[in-house]
Amino acid sequence: MRIRIWGCRGSLPTPGASTVRYGGNTSCVEVGLADGSLLVLDAGTGIRCLGDELAERGVREIQLLLTHLHLDHLEGLRFFAPLWNPEVSIDIWGPPSPTSSLRDRIARSFSPPLFPLDLKDVPARVAFHDVPREPWTLGPFSLSAALVAHPGPTVGFRVEAGGTTFAYLPDHEPALCGRIGEAPLDWLSGGAVASGADLLLHDAQYFEDEYRSRIGWGHSSVADAVAYSDAVGARRLLLFHHEPLHADASLDLLEDRARELAGSNGRGPTLAREGMVVELQPG
Amino acid sequence: MAATRPKHLVLILAREFAANLATPTAITDERGCLVYFNEAAEEVFGKAYSELGEIPYDEWTSRFAPRDVESDEPLPLDRRPTGIALRERRSTHEQVRVTSLDGVVREIAVTAFPLFAHTDDLVGTVTIFWRA
Secondary structure, three states: OEEEEEEOEOOOOOOOHHHOOOOOOEOEEEEEOOOOOEEEEOOOOHHHHHHHHHHHHOOOEEEEEOOOOOHHHOOOHHHOHHHHOOOOEEEEEEOOOOOOOHHHHHHHHHOOOOOOOOHHHOOOEEEEEEOOOOOEEEOOEEEEEEEOOOOOOOEEEEEEEOOEEEEEEOOOOHHHHOOOOOOOHHHOOOHHHHOOOOEEEEEOOEOHHHHOOOOOOOOOEHHHHHHHHHHHOOOOEEEEOEOOOOOHHHHHHHHHHHHHHHOOOOOOOEEOOOOOEEEOOOO | OOOOOOOOHHHHHHHHHHHOOOOOEEEEEOOOOEEEEOHHHHHHHOOOHHHHOOEOHHHHHHOOOOEEOOOOOEOOHHHOHHHHHHHOOOOEEEEEEEEOOOOOEEEEEEEEEEEEOOOOOEEEEEEEEEEO
16 A cells, blocks of 8 residues: 655645745645555645646546545645546545535535635536445445544544555544543544554644643644554554644654654654655555 | 443543543443443442443443332333433433442432434433432
């Protein structure tokens, strides 16, 4: 399984000279297999460049999985080139809501005054699906989703293929559910999707001192991300959803802090960088 | 404590809420299985939750021998507040007479209400015990 990071910034796109190493595009991750099968996770501004590449590759069928509909996970969709190609089919999966369909919720961002065009004017064939309660498959991918601690309906995804497992929890505040590591795994937010993953991509927006004044905002401190990775037994941790106020130099320190916290436990945590590719091998 | 099946996020948040309350509070899953009660509820249950673990609905509600306050007749399963919350998917408030595990007979008020997740799925209940 091949994981490619197209956007790893949290909350707000952050272009500029001070963010060139980690990148300023918001959440978008591509999961691919050697046979060309792919999933797209989230539609932050990173999806725009991915869309251009998918158009070049001639990809005609796309599965897009949205963890939630906060703008930093959705704002790139309107500029996703395949959406404007009538020969493309896109299946969009997202968290359910008791009040309105996934299509209606997404359509809000495709309407004035936010956008000049309406979702019904999109030429691609688009189908909308609530994520199932039970595990499901999309081609060679086995998937499961679970609601996780973040404001509003938000899911984390577990992707299994080719003997490897990738857990994707880009926006997650498990500390809101009690001290991480004290409760058993079945009482840990997202525990079922993250348990034993070969690669856990997890929210680490804040240094510990920043987090103290942002409790309840839906994001994690670097210490909680490392503790969570330990609690679920992930083999490798990729830190994600970088705070817009953190320039590259700050993020270097955040990575240092993550490695200090992790100590000698397995492979040291790594901060996601735009353009980064992680290959997962079975075993 | 042995791991059980993964809990729905709403139950996880309810447990954290209850853990910080001074009011005796119990949490069940969607089948009525007792999955948590807080420290304040130890007086009602007569033991700490960590000593008991998860208990099926009929078993934990029967431990109190709940009875009608007027008639002192045993309350059938479907008239117990948590049972009403589960079966009828509504909140309920009842006065009941119970015998706690320490053998003390008490009259208590019980409020129970269902927990629905984002898709309107019933994922469990909260039961609160008030001194009558």
